[in-house]
Every structure is written in C-alpha cells, then in structure tokens.
Amino acid sequence: GENVEQHPSTLSVQEGDSAVIKCTYSDSASNYFPWYKQELGKGPQLIIDIRSNVGEKKDQRIAVTLNKTAKHFSLHITETQPEDSAVYFCAATTYSSASKIIFGSGTRLSIRP
Amino acid sequence: DTAVSQTPKYLVTQMGNDKSIKCEQNLGHDTMYWYKQDSKKFLKIMFSYNNKELIINETVPNRFSPKSPDKAHLNLHINSLELGDSAVYFCASSHGMRGSFSPLHFGNGTRLTVT
Numbered sequence: 667g668e669n670v671e672q673h674p675s676t677l678s679v680q681e682g683d684s685a686v687i688k689c690t691y692s693d694s695a696s697n698y699f700p701w702y703k704q705e706l707g708k709g710p711q712l713i714i715d716i717r718s719n720v721g722e723k724k725d726q727r728i729a730v731t732l733n734k735t736a737k738h739f740s741l742h743i744t745e746t747q748p749e750d751s752a753v754y755f756c757a758a759t760t761y762s763s764a765s766k767i768i769f770g771s772g773t774r775l776s777i778r779p
Numbered sequence: 780d781t782a783v784s785q786t787p788k789y790l791v792t793q794m795g796n797d798k799s800i801k802c803e804q805n806l807g808h809d810t811m812y813w814y815k816q817d818s819k820k821f822l823k824i825m826f827s828y829n830n831k832e833l834i835i836n837e838t839v840p841n842r843f844s845p846k847s848p849d850k851a852h853l854n855l856h857i858n859s860l861e862l863g864d865s866a867v868y869f870c871a872s873s874h875g876m877r878g879s880f881s882p883l884h885f886g887n888g889t890r891l892t893v894t
Contacts, residue, residue, distance in 0.1 A: 698880045709783070709869050709885030710822070717880060753820055766835055767883065769822040 668693040672770025689756035785886040802870030811853035
C-alpha cells in the first residue's frame with residue numbers, strides 16, 4: 667500500500683521568510699496530492715492540491731510542486747505570516763481508490779515575529 | 780453554518796465504559812469517514828461509508844462500531860474503552876465517488892480521554 671513520508675517534523679522560520687515542506691510517496695499509481703492545514707483545536711482544512719498531470723500549482727503565497735519521476739512533492743509558503751503557524755499534512759491517493767487518502771506525519775510550522 | 784459537526788467536543792470517561800461520538804454533515808456529500816489522530820498528530824483512517832455502505836474498514840478493534848443511519852450521519856460507538864483509545868477522533872466527508880478527486884472536509888474533532 668501507499669506510504670507517505672513528510673519532512674521536517676518541525677519548522678521554525680522568521681516572519682516574512684519562506685517555508686518549504688517536503689513529502690515522498692511510494693505508490694507510483696498515486697495521482698492526487700492534497701495538502702491540509704490544521705490549526706490548534708480544529709480539524710485539518712484543505713489549502714491546495716495537485717494532480718499528477720500538473721507539475722506545479724500556485725495560489726497566492728502558497729505553491730505546490732510535484733516530481734512524479736522522483737515521487738516527491740513539496741509545499742512552498744512565501745512571505746510567511748503569523749497566521750501560517752499550524753500543523754501541515756501532505757497526503758496522497760490514487761484515482762482507483764479515491765476514498766482512501768494516506769497522510770504524511772505532519773509538520774509543525776512556527777512563524778517567529 | 781458548520782459543514783461537518785461532531786459531538787461531543789470533549790469526552791472524558793473511565794476504562795471499561797461504552798461511549799458514542801456523533802457526526803453530521805450538511806454538505807450533501809455521500810461519503811463519510813472516521814479518522815483517529817494520536818498524540819503525535821498522526822492521522823489514520825478507521826472507517827469510510829458511502830451512501831450508508833461500509834467501504835473502508837481498517838484494522839480497528841471490534842470494540843469500535845460505526846453506524847450510518849443516513850448519508851448525512853456517521854456515528855462511532857466504542858465499547859469497553861481502553862487507555863490506548865485516548866486520542867482525537869475526526870469525522871470527515873467528501874463526494875468520494877471512485878474516480879473523483881474530492882477533498883475531505885473535517886469536523887473539529889472529539890478529544891477522548893480514557894482514565
């Protein structure tokens with residue numbers, strides 16, 4: 667089955683700097699890669715996703731890149747702000763089993779003022 | 780309006796007791812899930828229902844029994860609670876049809892503490 671590894675587990679960046687979180691997946695059949703943000707006391711919320719037929723996707727300060735050959739995908743947050751502090755999860759799933767999404771272990775991002 | 784709501788938010792109980800967590804979604808989704816988040820924040824799927832039919836049942840003790848009276852509700856009943864059941868339980872929903880890339884919508888979780 668699919669296995670998703672996520673690094674780093676914790677990340678602290680200065681406000682205004684960029685943050686990068688990296689994930690690798692094992693199942694070459696995976697073709698949908700969502701990213702979720704979990705704030706304290708709340709459930710995870712989708713912030714951006716990418717499909718395997720796309721190499722990069724951007725939404726304001728957030729971008730995701732996908733390297734299918736290497737089975738890597740990454741989340742990039744630019745111009746970080748205090749409200750970006752949260753736990754971020756990458757995930758992967760396949761077209762044929764869209765109901766089963768495998769999550770990475772999470773990255774706790776802290777933004778230093 | 781809350782899209783996925785689960786109750787209670789906190790649940791403190793003793794070992795051996797039986798408890799239930801309720802979940803309702805008003806998004807018109809046809810697939811609902813239960814996830815368990817342990818103390819290290821790891822998210823693991825437990826169950827998934829599509830139109831009241833169980834479609835995913837991960838390796839979960841028989842003490843956990845989901846029930847879906849209709850596609851907008853998915854409840855989780857836990858018998859004979861153990862210390863290791865302490866965690867945050869998240870309900871989620873999605874369109875979840877095979878072949879569709881439908882994101883999960885999570886509730887805000889139920890923090891279960893077994894003493």
